[in-house]
Amino acid sequence: MSQERKTIGVLTSGGDAPGMNAAIRAVVRAALTKGHRVLGIRRGFAGLLGGDIVEMQLRSVCDILQRGGTALYTARCEEFKTAEGVRRGIEVCKKTGIDGVVVIGGDGSYRGARDMSNGGIPCIGVPGTIDNDIASTEYSIGFDTAVNTVVQNVDRLRDTSQSHDRCSVVEVMGRNAGYIALYAGMACGAISILIPERPYDLERDVISRMKATLKTGKQHFIVVAAEGVGDTKALTQAIQEKTGIEARLTVLGHVQRGGTPTAMERVYASLMGHYAVDLLERDIGNRVVGIQNGKLVDYDINDALKMKKDIDEYMYRAAYDISI
Ligand code: F6P
Numbered sequence: 001m002s003q004e005r006k007t008i009g010v011l012t013s014g015g016d017a018p019g020m021n022a023a024i025r026a027v028v029r030a031a032l033t034k035g036h037r038v039l040g041i042r043r044g045f046a047g048l049l050g051g052d053i054v055e056m057q058l059r060s061v062c063d064i065l066q067r068g069g070t071a072l073y074t075a076r077c078e079e080f081k082t083a084e085g086v087r088r089g090i091e092v093c094k095k096t097g098i099d100g101v102v103v104i105g106g107d108g109s110y111r112g113a114r115d116m117s118n119g120g121i122p123c124i125g126v127p128g129t130i131d132n133d134i135a136s137t138e139y140s141i142g143f144d145t146a147v148n149t150v151v152q153n154v155d156r157l158r159d160t161s162q163s164h165d166r167c168s169v170v171e172v173m174g175r176n177a178g179y180i181a182l183y184a185g186m187a188c189g190a191i192s193i194l195i196p197e198r199p200y201d202l203e204r205d206v207i208s209r210m211k212a213t214l215k216t217g218k219q220h221f222i223v224v225a226a227e228g229v230g231d232t233k234a235l236t237q238a239i240q241e242k243t244g245i246e247a248r249l250t251v252l253g254h255v256q257r258g259g260t261p262t263a264m265e266r267v268y269a270s271l272m273g274h275y276a277v278d279l280l281e282r283d284i285g286n287r288v289v290g291i292q293n294g295k296l297v298d299y300d301i302n303d304a305l306k307m308k309k310d311i312d313e314y315m316y317r318a319a320y321d322i323s324i
Pocket of ligand 1: 015129130131173174175227257
């Protein structure tokens with residue numbers, strides 16, 4: 001266990017996610033409690049290159065646990081994808097006396113953490129994206145809150161769909177992944193859940209299910225589609241034309257990125273932020289933390305970036321079986 005006093009940087013990168021503030025708070029409090037110094041790097045790697053860096057104290061992170069977004073702001077940074085950008089970032093760390101950095105974000109942020117680690121600045125990645133598409137963890141910060149936001153909105157849509165005997169097609173975020181769609185679709189009893197991981201057949205997976213269910217007396221429907229499946233406007237029109245049921249599209253968009261983080265969100269984010277500091281304190285870098293089987297884990301960043309994960313096939317089938 002290293003006894004030296006370290007200066008730890010912390011930043012958020014990529015799309016923001018509710019719960020990031022809980023992770024930031026945990027990093028700051030854990031490091032200060034252990035006698036280290038903490039510098040907040042604002043606006044991700046772009047802020048690092050611009051020297052947008054602030055001293056963090058215990059009180060710097062009060063009253064953020066319950067807030068969505070990120071108190072350190074975030075940004076995507078094309079320059080940090082270049083060797084020169086990484087070199088400059090490492091130079092800023094060395095000039096500022098930063099001994100290690102906690103990088104909260106998605107796979108793209110992990111690549112920046114890897115490159116900095118390779119250049120002598122130990123970094124620890126903490127998974128932060130509502131998409132939950134990071135293969136090295138079963139949970140990424142933002143996911144539970146985003147799913148709950150979708151469920152709350154779909155429950156509202158069900159009220160009006162029921163009143164008008166309509167079908168609500170709901171497009172949700174997830175970039176190229178379908179985790180938000182699958183969990184929210186199951187939680188909302190969607191008649192069809194369309195995700196990029198499982199290409200769908202409109203007739204088999206949507207139309208015939210609606211027609212069969214109509215015969216049982218069901219008069220209104222919810223279809224949840226991940227944004228990665230493609231043109232949901234055309235899908236909505238096709239449903240109306242082929243079933244004769246009025247169909248309306250709702251694209252939930254960026255509301256899924258906001259809101260107060262759920263309790264589970266705050267717990268997982270706090271645990272992973274604290275764990276990241278533990279690793280840096282032990283002079284361990286070039287790792288990412290995550291959750292596997294409900295437990296904290298950490299992996300080499302290169303290994304983590306090579307990992308693959310898929311949706312749970314049993315869950316996908318069960319959602320279809322119970323939603324007719
Ligand atoms: O990666 C998180 C995410 O919300 C995706 O689900 C979505 O496709 C993307 O970010 C939107 O990016 P932006 O906020 O840059 O429009």
